[in-house]
Amino acid sequence: xxxxxxxxxxxxxxxxxxxxxxxxxxxxxxxxxxxxxxxxxxxxxxxxxxxxxxxxxxxxxxxxxxxxxxxxxxxxxxxxxxxxxxxxxxxxxxxxxxxxxxxxxxxxxxxxxxxxxxxxxxxxxxxxxxxxxxxxxxxxxxxxxxxxxxxxxxxxxxxxxxxxxxxxxxxxxxxxxxxxxxxxxxxxxxxxxxxxxxxxxxxxxxxxxxxxxxxxxxxxxxxxxxxxxxx
Numbered sequence: 001x002x003x004x005x006x007x008x009x010x011x012x013x014x015x016x017x018x019x020x021x022x023x024x025x026x027x028x029x030x031x032x033x034x035x036x037x038x039x040x041x042x043x044x045x046x047x048x049x050x051x052x053x054x055x056x057x058x059x060x061x062x063x064x065x066x067x068x069x070x071x072x073x074x075x076x077x078x079x080x081x082x083x084x085x086x087x088x089x090x091x092x093x094x095x096x097x098x099x100x101x102x103x104x105x106x107x108x109x110x111x112x113x114x115x116x117x118x119x120x121x122x123x124x125x126x127x128x129x130x131x132x133x134x135x136x137x138x139x140x141x142x143x144x145x146x147x148x149x150x151x152x153x154x155x156x157x158x159x160x161x162x163x164x165x166x167x168x169x170x171x172x173x174x175x176x177x178x179x180x181x182x183x184x185x186x187x188x189x190x191x192x193x194x195x196x197x198x199x200x201x202x203x204x205x206x207x208x209x210x211x212x213x214x215x216x217x218x219x220x221x222x223x224x225x226x227x228x229x230x231x
Contacts, residue, residue: 029083079101105131
């Protein structure tokens with residue numbers, strides 16, 4: 001059995017960050033024993049052309065990451081919960097001209113991502129080490145309408161970050177999107193999933209709900225200000 005490699009911080013942390021090989025195709029990054037990211041195999045130019053307008057489909061290893069990509073090529077995308085950069089790699093392979101901002105708060109995850117997932121090989125990606133909630137609040141006020149795709153994947157060890165579906169935060173995300181932009185959200189299927197989708201509908205118009213085993217990926221677009229539900 002292949003042993004996982006563990007990188008240690010100078011100070012102890014609650015959740016371990018590990019990497020483990022996946023037979024035949026790559027590496028997985030785990031936080032607290034839960035897979036957060038996987039490496040992305042290289043594709044041919046023909047594969048990239050075929051994927052450009054394709055419907056969302058599972059990503060490497062049959063995971064949910066590919067479902068976070070809408071059809072077509074966004075120009076500017078924001079990835080909240082960058083992790084090892086799985087979605088960043090998928091977007092760049094499909095859309096080489098894209099500009100990406102990836103926000104990740106965990107310095108150890110970023111260290112592993114740079115070492116084992118080759119984030120430095122993506123000149124299209126600007127990596128921001130920051131708390132997503134504070135960063136989004138600042139950017140929504142300073143540069144509204146900046147992105148035409150936002151991917152929200154704020155999980156750690158299988159748990160959604162508290163506040164990720166709060167109405168004030170969702171409104172800040174809507175402010176950061178272009179009027180015809182898309183928000184894609186990864187959710188775990190639980191007894192609360194219906195309530196979580198309802199929270200999204202307070203601010204966004206849900207256009208797709210894509211189920212893959214224990215994940216539900218929701219695609220949504222900003223609702224008009226007149227139709228926003230009260231808090």
